[in-house]
Amino acid sequence: MTDSSPSASSGAPALELRGITKRFGSVVANDRVDFDVRAGEVHALLGENGAGKSTLMSVLYGLYKPTEGEIFVDGRQVEIDSPSAAINLGIGMVHQHFMLVPVMTVAENIVLGQEPKRAGGMLDFAAARARVRELSDRYGLAVDPDATIEDVTVGAQQRVEILRALYRGARILVLDEPSAVLTAQEVIELMAVIQRLKQDGTAIVFISHKLHEVLEVADRITVLRRGKRVDTVPRAGATERSLAQLVVGRDVLLAVDKHAAKAGDPLLHVDELFVRDDRELMAVDGLSLSVRAGEIVALAGVDGNGQQELVEAITGLRLPESGSVVVEGQDIAGRGVRAATEAGIAHIAEDRHRRGLVLPFTLTENMALREYRRPLFSARGWLRLRRMRERARKLLHEFDVRGGGPEAFAVSLSGGNQQKVCVAREIASEPKVLIAHQPTRGLDVGAIEFVHRRLIGERDKGRAVLLVSLEYEEVRALADRILVIFEGKIVGEFPPDVTEETLGIAMTGGDAAAEAA
């Protein structure tokens, strides 16, 4: 099943990708990329969103066929045309979005496809359980074989993914953005597991866009930018700054030019808010915050600490259990999206494909999404199509949206331009409070700068802006005040020049002062 000759002794790397090119039509996702990994080594693959990391790994895992280039495992050239082929070569992949069956147990998920059997094709559950326990003990990956996947924590699910690869004898393990979904504690545990695997001789590919993590765990670092390999550097001597330069290609703009804030009265005031999530757990647990006119308050925190439910409660998408959301004196908690909109709340949604836009609609129709009920757009049930079109044209011009006119379909625009449409729509509604939920997710640097500039512009116009973001740089660049959310509560307030370390400690529930003591 796997090639067991340790490549460290033979001299050839466990895995080598040579000159890999992958084209999708006219787009070149990978451009003559070279990459190799030795047994017992952690080689990080670093790059921005869209740099080509995932494509490269999909090629490796047999999901794509490379347009050009070769793959070598332990020095032998191989063809990988399906995940089974990859598995047979000892390549295991731990995806960013887990590939687990939610209703099945841990053991069932791990053995799927290579189940231990008894006579007559029956599944040997006992053997499966035993094997899972064996692997779990050996690598320090604690799991309960009989637990159902949908009932266990995200960290546990990731351990199951890793175990699944190890069960199949993976000697080359690809971890795709593993820390994206973990709490800080779980990240520490993951690093320990990686060390164990290293000692065992596994070759590890660590994909990430987080500079500090890469510096912590990698032996070598390869940077991809726009599909090309920019450079491969050893860990020694690399710094965040040097890596950032490689990743982006120029000196990273750490802060958009902005004046000091001139904050006025609080426009948004959240008081003792309790909100349940889809699993009936209390995601927002007695949270209070306020945002004043003319300031940007950034809500920083690890994903999954209640940000989503908080935003949904403020914008009217979710009914809070108790508490109030007051906009200029009016409590809109639990009164729905329309009430929130009419009170003056605008919402740049986290997911422009699912929430922010109706992709098969035209840009005109999308621009009207928030305000179609206003007299400007409709009268007594009838739509004022001409006015909608005019307004859309105006906004598209003002916000420099490329890719089509008012009658173009939203789906035909690029991601950056789609986000511009969303931003334009929300800003044009002249809100009092602007909620920006991960407004630059999946965007390239140019689009990011655009959004940042507009957010600051809104702040200067006297709006109250609440920015919810997972990106440390973005928070630092935009915020006038930083609030840290942890387990549904605000656990700290910091000025924008706070160190990443302090912020990180607060985000994982620690007490900065106590840590310092």
Next chain:
Amino acid sequence: MTAGAIAEAPTRAASPRAVGIVGVGLAVIAWFITLPPALLRTPVPSIILGLAAMLAGAFALQGEERRLGFIDLFLGPLAIAGAIASTKSGLGHLNTVFVWSALVAAMLRYATPLLFAALGGIVCERSGVINIGLEGMMLMGCYFGIFGADVLGSWVMGLLVALVAGGLLALVHAVFSIHMRANQVVSGTGINFLALGITGYFFTAHYGPNGTPNKISQVPNVKLPLIQHIGFFGQAIGDANLMTWIGLLLVPALAVFLFRTRWGLRLRAVGEKPRAADTVGLPVLRIRYLAVVVSGMLAALGGAYLSVAFVGSFTPNMTEGKGFIALAAVIFGRWRPGLALVATLLFGFSEAMADRLPTFSGTLATLFQALPYVLTLIAVAGLIGASRPPAASGIPYVKE
């Protein structure tokens, strides 16, 4: 319950769940005692029992057993009404209709085609493909089964031809749904039309206005020795059709396959999260193809039963919606063979009752025919537990 739990429970009376189940039993008894063989002629004990059932339901509700609570609250008045109706009916009528052994036999006869189709439906849907076309596949088996039995001379050949016909139609559904990533509800609807057209066309072309000939080889009944002569059981199951027994045996077989074998695990994985299955190297599309074709074959067998085993002839559109009842049984039975069997028996029973009810009131019996559909509506509305289909059901799989 552990000893510890019992020890600490002096203030906690019975568990709401147990009380809820007892309530169901009370309601059933409430009605049953007015029917043969007990034939109580006063509704008073039934009313008391029915009320008790409702009380049990209320208790279950406040104990967070919502499902059982509502069921009891529903069954209680129903049982009381039924009991009152029974006591008002003539003894003669009651005795004619409620011949339990004959009812059971009829129930099995009506349930058999549903069972085959439902089992096929479970296999298909468990792999992630919606099969609205069960009706069409049944119809194919219904016609081509008897056609095969006629032309080739034996019921065995007839069943084989039915298998092939159902399998072929299912293959069409599979190609469109899987390979071409069609909208599966729409393609299933198209399959039904196609089957209606094909079977009607070839029937009319081949047999013309006279219809199928008499005395075509039929699937035999299985006369159980010994049991055949024992009163109730003899009447009820002593003379059931061979296919009925095959169907009943298929139920545990399928259950074992789905939940205890490797391929059952893989099938379910494909239906729940095909990408996960793909990632571990399982042939998602091939598994789905197989599942759909198998479901077509099973449904065809169900249809063939109608013509080759039950009636002995074919008329256009003979299945008359049984495929949809089977679909209802799949959902009602929550995609599990055992529960689906219960559902088909329930639906079969209501058809059997509809047959015999004309002695009471000729017209009301017709409404009984609608019972399977009403029950399914109630079931999917969540009154009998949440129905959760396989998560990837209906979504064509796209390999990246």
Next chain:
Amino acid sequence: MSDRDVEPDVEQIIEGGAEPGQEEALEASLTSPARLTAYLRRGGVIVPILTTVIAFLVAGVVVLLTGHDPLNTYSAIFKGTGLNWLFPWVSGTERSAAALALQQTLIQTTVLIMVGLAVAFAFRAGLFNIGGQGQYTMGAIAAVWVGSSLSGLPPVLHIILAIALAALAGAIWAGIAGLLKAVAGVHEVISTIMLNWIAIWIGVYLFQLGGPLQDPSQPSTPVSKTIAASAKLPVFWGSAQLQGLDIGIFIALAAVVAFAIIINRTRLGYEVRAVGFNPDAASYAGMNVRRNYVRVMFICGAFAGVGAAMDILGWKFSLFTNDIQTSQIGFLGIAVALLGRNTAGGTVAAALLFGALLTGTSQRNLDPTVFDPNLAQYLTYMIQGLIVLLVSTDVIALRVLKGGRGIAVGLRRKPRGPQATEESAA
């Protein structure tokens, strides 16, 4: 049955060019009926025509296989439709026969338009309304009851009342499914299919021998009472005795116009389409998704109910239990809507096609020496089935559009996603 797949992989979207993940993002964010609608609308007119032609070709092969001449058969069917009346060179007895047939065709077209709209409107809202048959049945029951019960009313009033109540009956029946979806999350495919059969059995119960609404003056026939003369729709072409064309056709066309206006120019239509394409975005915009489902189903049921009224008041005049049990008109509505791409104009064209097909193959109009009308009836079902199948995947649409490349979901050896054609060429 869920409509959603995995989250679109944002990583795949690369700025500034054709984006490999875009189509998948589109697919992943849409409800499946919306996906179907989106594809359908991009096909233009060529695609439905091509689909129809292919279906007829395949059916023609079947005809050939059973020893008949497809060309003769189709031409006999065509003569039966009465569409040859449109040809100026047709005259004399042939012309008057064609006129009669054309009236039949248009009568069928009337009801098909209505049941087609009942399905199309739902599709636009992201719902599968498979319950047209049940909604039609309830509408028919209401129409026949109002038509036969109230006497002495002025005709205009009587007709309006009958149509209104038929619409209401259909609307309520569909509304049940809408409510079940809104409140309990029940998938409308299941609920509407179940409701179909429940409606049929209610109808049979009502009009069977001894049933509560059976015609007392025909004690041995399971039929409803005949509607009063004041409830009959006036015939404007042909003779009332020979089932001439009634004004129902205009009502149907008016309904089509209403449909188009609602969908494209009103707030309701905007909301319906938004919900149909993307319920998440719709609720983000403040639309009440669940209330929309109920509203939409209501309107769809009303369409179907009016269709039933057209039939009852226009030419059926009473309702037989046999008719209730064997009618397939609601299901034909599905084919009509799909072939017509769920648009107003398309629905009319498709309704005309199917109306012609039904008439052309009927006992009355098809020359039995050329082709047995009984057989022809089943031929119609086959054609219907083929059309629905072909529409379900729209493989033709996508091939025609992209010239075989791009997102060709068609007939590849190994489906591998959007880039298949490039790879297999490589």
